[in-house]
Amino acid sequence: MKVLFSWLKEYIEGEIELKRVAESLTMAGLEVGAIEDFQGDAVVDLEITPNRADCLSLIGIAREIKAILGLKLKKPSFKIQKELKETNFKISIANSELCYRYAGRIVKGVKVSSSPEWLKKRLEASGIRSINNVVDVTNYVLLEYGHPLHAFDLDLIEGAQIRVGTPRDFGMTEVEITTLDGVKRKLDCHDLLIWDAVKPVAIAGIMGGANTEVTDKTVNVLLESAYFKPERIRKTSKKLGLSTEASYRFERGTDIEALKEALDRAAFLIQQFAGGEIYEAIDVYPKKIPYKNIAFNTEKICKFIGVNLSEEEILRILELLEIQLEKKDSFYIAKIPSHRQDISIEEDIAEEVARIYGYDRIPAELPQAFKYVEENYELTKKRKFLDLIRNYMISLGFSEAVNFSFMSADDLDLFEIPQNDRRRKFICLLNPLRQEESVMRTMLFPGLLKNTEKNTARGIENLKLFEIGRVFIAQQSASLPEEPVHLAVITKKEDFKSPFKDDPYDFYALKGLIDGVFRYFKINNVQYIRSKETFLHPGQSADIFVKDEKIGFIGVLSPRVLSKLDFKTKPYICITELDLDKLFSFVKTEVKYKPFSTYPPVKRDVALILPADFESQKIFELIKSFDSELIEDAFIFDVYQGKGIPEGHKSIAFRIIYRAFDRTLTAEEVDELHTKLVEKIIAHTGAILRDG
Incomplete structure (x- = not known):
């Protein structure tokens, strides 16, 4: 509110100085944002808080100055000399x-x-x-x-x-x-x-x-x-x-x-x-509104504000605020004037005393704790878990995005989310600022995609972003929504061949990043199964399961969806989103260590020809189910389609590492075991052993 200072002075008895008034009002909670010159006069720009409607007037501000500086209020003097009687209206x-x-x-x-x-x-x-x-x-x-x-x-x-x-x-x-x-x-x-x-x-x-x-x-x-x-x-x-x-x-x-x-x-x-x-x-005036009466104790007021004021000083301050007082045994009844609708409880009385006394005069002290609050170990562990993931992402060169918790219902149609999907159970805002932010988000990655669009429009070609935040799923049986914490990651590069041998933006790089999270938190039994998400590329995507429970997805954004977005080129975008609440439930609270073998490992490689749509996860399941303690590890090191491979098929090459804890394995022993394992895989998958 802008106030002409020469006009304001008319409502105060006595002289007031602009600088002192500005400082006093600011310290009392009515911040002076600026003092401007207007035709040789000063205009004070006041920031009035929403609860102080009484200060949206010159008399209201003058009333504050009166209380703060201990002056007198001078209201306009006028008198209607003659009134005619109106009988018709x-x-x-x-x-x-x-x-x-x-x-x-x-x-x-x-x-x-x-x-x-x-x-x-x-x-x-x-x-x-x-x-x-x-x-x-x-x-x-x-x-x-x-x-x-x-x-x-x-x-x-x-x-x-x-x-x-x-x-x-x-x-x-x-x-x-x-x-x-x-x-x-x-x-x-x-x-x-x-x-x-x-x-x-x-x-x-x-x-x-x-x-x-x-x-x-x-x-x-x-x-x-x-x-x-x-x-x-x-x-x-x-x-x-x-x-x-x-x-x-x-x-x-x-x-x-x-x-x-x-x-x-x-x-x-x-x-x-x-x-x-x-x-x-x-x-x-059909029904007169009664004045508010608030009971308070001066001793409690002093404890609340942390200053030992005399009873006389407290009463003097309240009288300056035009609050009428009535003594009742060991307490007082404060009759609140009609212009102070913000005062309704005893704590408000204490705040008024502190405000007029002066916040700057109240010594800074740590509050006394009457009871120690027990640490919530589960919450502490979860916060540490989220901080570790955040630091892990940043250490790999990702930038954290912080978006509003809103999205558009049209996003669900854009990404072709099925009607029966739980992500369709969104909560509508009663008073959205704009249509694009009209519902509470049920996914994080649409927000990251918008960040990517904006950065691309500003000439940034390669991006690595992540966000950790809540999503909101409406519950039919409860008034409050489910609010799981999710992690969403997005990488984007332009559609050109990288000059480097190892391209850090592809699907496998993102998968390796997620695998790193699982390894760090000792989460086993992770499976990648071909994804059914319609917004992902059908050949470069997977749903992520831990112990048969889906916790998220990973994949390349579908070209069909990409064409609907505001990209002038055709970028290569990989995304993943994980439910961190579910992931946290699989984090091991107790880690057990065992000695490693001091004997050398023996490695064997094998390449199998399989149908192009074969899921390599099945090979690892077969290796895991093989009855032998000598298999230490197994991993895929090459997938090939092209010359020498039948059409509609692919070659999967993987390495198996054998090691014993009590002896050095012989070549004959490993060869026999390896042959049996490969025969089992071929028998269950119908694979053909690739020569050469």
Whole structure:
């Protein structure tokens, strides 16, 4: 909020210095963001927190300065000399749950023209443009009291009445109204409006209608001052995408008791600047809102803020804040003024005492712990597990991405996720910022793909990214979603041949990276099975299983999906995503060591010709099931298709390492064992032994 300092000084008795005021307000929680020059005067730009609606006015800020510096408040002095009696005009509230109070005053015989220059200057310094003397007065009083007002052309109000309610209160489902900005807007049955006898004339608390606008032709004016339910104003304002000075204050909560004073002040100033005769106020207040009473103990206040203040000092501070006090045995009852809607519990009282006393005067001390909190060992282990994976990825040259936890429902269609897939169980946001981020994410890799698209558009050809974060899966039987932690990794290179022999961006490099995670955490029984994910390349992808439970997938992005993305070239993109919660459950908590063999190993290689779609994992399963303790390890070192291999087939070459713990193996012993093993593999797979 921008405040003209020379104007602010009018509401304080005594001299105040700009620098001291700026420092004091900032230390008390009303941060001064900037001090600007405006036509030789200073404009203070204040950052007002959402809970301090009372400070969205000059009187509110002056009230704070009074309390902080121990000065006196000087409110505007005015008195309406003569009021005429109004008998024909009526005001009624049809929905008292959304409109708690509505007051109006009629001023007849006004002359609408431009405002005095000093008034224009004050409005302009506060960021409000001058319109005419009547409308300017309502804005002037808005800045003074923090209470929005609206002026209607009385002669354009049909039926000599004002009604306050929603379309539903008057038997309608929706209505249209053209607001003062010239835009036609639709309001539904829940939105609160101001009506005359026939039509809506304003959107309550937000903006007036063009059909009752005050213009140069206006002679008679109706002034409105009301209190509307903050939640309703905020919902309507957000839905319409329409935020005004009035809605900004109404949705935070204005002072319901000050609205009559603001109305009288506006009527007085209109008569001063535009002439006319003032009629008595019509004030409809169906059910008066009681003051909040909060019990507190001064000793507890001192413990809360950590300073031993005397009871007299605490009471003095609260009196400066206009909080009335009543002594009750060993405690006090604080009667909270209507402008301080942010104070509702005893801790709020303590905060006010600390704020006015001065946060900078409170010594910094460690809080006393009355009970030690036992360490959650399971949570500590999981955090360490995630940190180790993060450090592992960074050590391999990957950059960590941190994306919002949102995605678009269209992403699921783009990646052809089946309708019965659990990743379709997403949670929709009630108020998304944009359609592309309208649901909680059920996968991480779409976000990484968007990161890759943006980086590619900026000329970065090769990328290695990872992200560790939660995904959100809706549960039918529970109100809260399942929130597993996932790891997603993406590598991308342009479609050209690497000048290096070992290309670090291919599918096998990414698989080796994931295997490194399994090895580090001593996770065995890992299987790679041909993937059924439709967004992955059918020949270069696999689902990852640990002990027959799927924990993720790995593969090359399908060319079909790639063509739908915003890439000018055809990059080679590999992705993997793992459920780290499931992976963590397989981490061994106890590691047992055994001595290694001191005898030399014996290696044997074999190449088999198999169908092109044969899964090599089956070979390892057969080796593992072979009844011999002499097999130490086995791995594939070559896969070949081409000259010398029948069409539709491939050659898989693998090495088996034999070693004994108690002796050196003989060549004859190994050859016999190796022959039996190869015969078993051939018998179960139908493979052909490749010669040469």
